Amino acid sequence: MSYQLGNSDIVELTEWRRELHRFPEISGEEAQTARRVEDRLRALGPDRLLTGLGGHGVAAVFEGAAEGPGIMIRCELDALPIPEISTFDHRSQVPGKGHLCGHDGHMSMVMAVARALSRQRPEKGRVVLMFQPAEEDGSGAAAVISDPRFDETRTDYALSLHNMPGLPLGSVSLRRGPVNCASRGMCIGLNGRTAHASDPATGLSPMAALAKLMPELTALGHGNGPEDAGFTLATVTHARLGEATFGVAPGQAELWVTLRTMLDADMADLVSRAEALVADCATEAGLEHRIDYHDVFRHCENDPEAVELLTRAMAAEGLTPGEAGQPMRASEDFGRFGDHAKAVMFLLGAGETCPSLHNPDYDFPDELIPIGARIFLRAVDQLLNET
Structure with a gap:
């Protein structure tokens, strides 16, 4: 694999994840979260950095040396209007709001991808790292896509994940066809x-x-x-x-x-x-x-070619995907990207005893940050670096 993440990367991004967790912002209000993302990305020197995309969205573009396919890797900025009842040090400091769906962890994974790409651009094509606003109320993807600057972020593939309590920690679930209602x-x-x-x-x-x-x-x-x-x-x-x-x-x-x-x-x-x-x-x-x-x-549907891309990436990481937990009753504001790219979303197990998503005592398992980041980087490597 061409891309590497060191222990110091994971330690720093774990602390950054906890910083994000302390200061949650709900859909449409993610100004400070976007600023934290923007500051981190700017320091990594992407070829292009778009801000205010569809509201508070942020997108970083890392270009390859030659023409080739493009991959978008998407995560979410927003938290929930739910009071958190946890007592750990990084608990929410904002009354009535909490990162109780794990979007703080998803952002940390994608930022890990940005770190690796800042050290080594792909040989061909490009990677777009999309930090989407307003996922929880279903308005963010449509706003991003309707933004005139979305054309600057169009890719052939769009990848995303969601952590899933109830599945074994670090396990992966992936299937073709409809995955979210x-x-x-x-x-x-x-x-x-x-x-x-x-x-x-x-x-x-x-x-x-x-x-x-x-x-x-x-x-x-x-x-x-x-x-x-x-x-x-x-x-x-x-x-x-x-x-x-x-x-x-x-x-x-x-x-x-x-x-x-x-x-x-x-x-x-x-x-x-x-x-x-x-x-x-x-x-x-x-x-x-x-x-x-x-x-x-909209409903989310996994494209067969995108599923094959992720399946090969997971295999290279020693992971065998099952289909547990899918298709999901829950909705996800990722389906609209499937109109513009070969889209795929997979589930990453958060542990069988992890509190459920949107529960007031939920917290993202930090152990998942390197696992999700490596899967994304492996997919980039296999598509944009291997001939």
Whole structure:
């Protein structure tokens, strides 16, 4: 292998990971995180450094000496609006926010790749290291791709990973085809008319419609998991009826539902059926209604050629990929890059006893930093250095 990482690299990047963990920023607010990334990358002298990409995104380009294919390696900048309950020294210093999905670790792996590339450029082609903003709410990839400067980062391949609690530490999971579900947040508003609580008949309450919609929307689900053909899932995540008062019969209600399908092609049908249910229920109750969508994720699908590239890279590192944990119900804002490159995402085991992603006591296992970085570097080496 042409690229090497020393023990000092891993020690320094482990400490940097913990620094990132102390100062989490949520989707759309990653200004200081991006600045920390930018400062590190600038010191490594990439051939091009793009900042403010699609918001707070940062991309470093390392050019080879000759023409050849390009590889993007993508990680995420953002944290979560979840309070962390851990007590270790590098716990979050920002109340109500935490790196509880491991994006701090993913950034450290990609920064390790940058260190290796700064010492030795590829023989041909180029490598783009993409630090994507706003992954958690599904808006970041679309914003990066719509940025006019995205053309400067286009590549033939796009690689990414996610750490996965529940899988043995350092194990890898990789498969062809769909790997992450499509999903979107459906926000439903029901509007009637308030009344005095002593005379509710003079108003128009959305209470019955709200109570009816929750089980009927949930019943749109089909299949036990994303491996089942036509899998769909509707999950009620929030409901509000009126105001917190005893003197007013409610006139408004709000219902949040996450719609999920394995494939993008199935989402339009699920959306149509959900919207029809809402419209029928509101009409029956004499209510006005509105529907807004948020956190829209495309499904992720692994390209066969990209899977083969990573499989060979893993084999060279002595790793044999399985398919445990895939396809995933969870969504990932990586699928859009598949419209522009041969994309692939793999899972890297975070340990069978590691707290689950988004749990308040989760912390990224530092032992994964060199493993993920070496897999990425091996893929670069095999595609851009070997003839």
